[in-house]
Amino acid sequence: MKLATLKNDTRYGELVVVSRDLKKYISASSIVGTMREAIDHWDVHAPQLQALSDQLNDGDVAGKDFDPTQAMAPLPNPSQWADGSAYVNHVELVRKARGAELPESFWEDPLMYMGAPDAMLGAHDDVEVGSEDWGIDMEAEIGVICDDLEMGLSSEAAADKIKLLVLLNDVSYRALIPGELAKGFGFFQSKGATAFAPVAITPDELGEHWQDGKVHRDMLVHYNGDAFGKANAGVDMTFNFPKLVSHAAKTRHVAAGAIIGSGTVSNKDSDGTPGKPVKEGGLGYSCIAEIRMIETIDEGKPSTAFMKFGDQVRIEMKNDDGSSIFGAVDQKIVKFG
Incomplete structure (x- = not known):
């Protein structure tokens, strides 16, 4: 599974799931909003994020083009x-x-x-x-x-x-x-x-x-x-x-x-x-x-x-x-x- 944080109008960005070839992404907002929230409750969110990743890599969901220049640090606010x-x-x-x-x-x-x-x-x-x-x-x-x-x-x-x-x-x-x-x-x-x-x-x-x-x-x-x-x-x-x-x-x-x-x-x-x-x-x-x-x-x-x-x-x-x-x-x- 590959995850990124895209820039938005907040300090900590939006968590997204990225395809294995780094070409496509899909928002994880239906599961969890930020990487910090995801890692704080990893046992809860990781299986859902993995399922979304599998769907994206298998072509079962349509992703948007991933632009790495719009990425923040994957975890902008570590503990x-x-x-x-x-x-x-x-x-x-x-x-x-x-x-x-x-x-x-x-x-x-x-x-x-x-x-x-x-x-x-x-x-x-x-x-x-x-x-x-x-x-x-x-x-x-x-x-x-x-x-x-x-x-x-x-x-x-x-x-x-x-x-x-x-x-x-x-x-x-x-x-x-x-x-x-x-x-x-x-x-x-x-x-x-x-x-x-x-x-x-x-x-x-x-x-x-x-x-x-x-x-x-x-x-x-x-x-x-x-x-x-x-x-x-x-x-x-x-x-x-x-x-x-x-x-x-x-x-x-x-x-x-x-x-x-x-x-x-x-x-x-x-x-x-x-x-x-x-x-x-x-x-x-x-x-x-x-x-x-x-x-x-x-x-x-x-x-x-x-x-x-x-x-x-x-x-x-x-x-x-x-x-x-x-x-x-x-x-x-x-x-x-």
């Missing part, structure tokens, strides 16, 4: 947005670039920060930024939307709480991060609004490519029209989604509608070395910071610039036949004001 760092390869490179050792605990306990649940962008919304000096970067990630989580939830139990998957761009301001972290209190200004691909999908839509709580598909990133990354999201993922969800609920109950992110998708090359650029036959990168880290390690300083006003990023996942699974995040960096 919270928490982002992990499941790809320790990425974290290891960050620390190595600044000459710091990676603590052994990083391989056993996930990193996670609380983001801004009120700053969710649609796939084609511009990223408004105050200054290029902030060090503008994209981060291509997978996220999960969860049902209610009980405090102390085990990883095994957490697997059943994952109801939907989303594709996202976790916008980061790299030049602001060091100053914030130096205060010892974590990210706040360093993280911008988060953008989401047009549709959220139930895990079964991935078939065999949803295994062990991981999405085994390539994360395709294009930067200003050029191939920038194609890392496989199921490879080098140290902590799977059930582990991340369990981590989020360790010390408190978490309300339905929480989005938990994977962190930047990152792969090593087949020989175990940091990834090479796509143009050199490598798997590339899901963020600019990673190639800058590798340049720093190899050359003593980075040579790739962060994003500028007018730059475009496209993030997508595709099926074996080349069809888009979530639709694409396709957005431009623009100056605010």
Whole structure:
């Protein structure tokens, strides 16, 4: 089942069911009005939404043409947005670039920060930024939307709480991060609004490519029209989604509608070395910071610039036949004001 939220004259949009090929949609208003209402009472609404999805995909009901530019974030008002760092390869490179050792605990306990649940962008919304000096970067990630989580939830139990998957761009301001972290209190200004691909999908839509709580598909990133990354999201993922969800609920109950992110998708090359650029036959990168880290390690300083006003990023996942699974995040960096 694939779901989206279309823009209307309300803050939280209209929930719609989208066909598997992303060409048609039908309103879910006869069942439930918004994605948040649906996830708050998932056991009630999911079977009805699935039935409507089956009818749409089988051609039993006529749908309207789906326009992804009219989509909001699939869940515009999550109960919270928490982002992990499941790809320790990425974290290891960050620390190595600044000459710091990676603590052994990083391989056993996930990193996670609380983001801004009120700053969710649609796939084609511009990223408004105050200054290029902030060090503008994209981060291509997978996220999960969860049902209610009980405090102390085990990883095994957490697997059943994952109801939907989303594709996202976790916008980061790299030049602001060091100053914030130096205060010892974590990210706040360093993280911008988060953008989401047009549709959220139930895990079964991935078939065999949803295994062990991981999405085994390539994360395709294009930067200003050029191939920038194609890392496989199921490879080098140290902590799977059930582990991340369990981590989020360790010390408190978490309300339905929480989005938990994977962190930047990152792969090593087949020989175990940091990834090479796509143009050199490598798997590339899901963020600019990673190639800058590798340049720093190899050359003593980075040579790739962060994003500028007018730059475009496209993030997508595709099926074996080349069809888009979530639709694409396709957005431009623009100056605010």
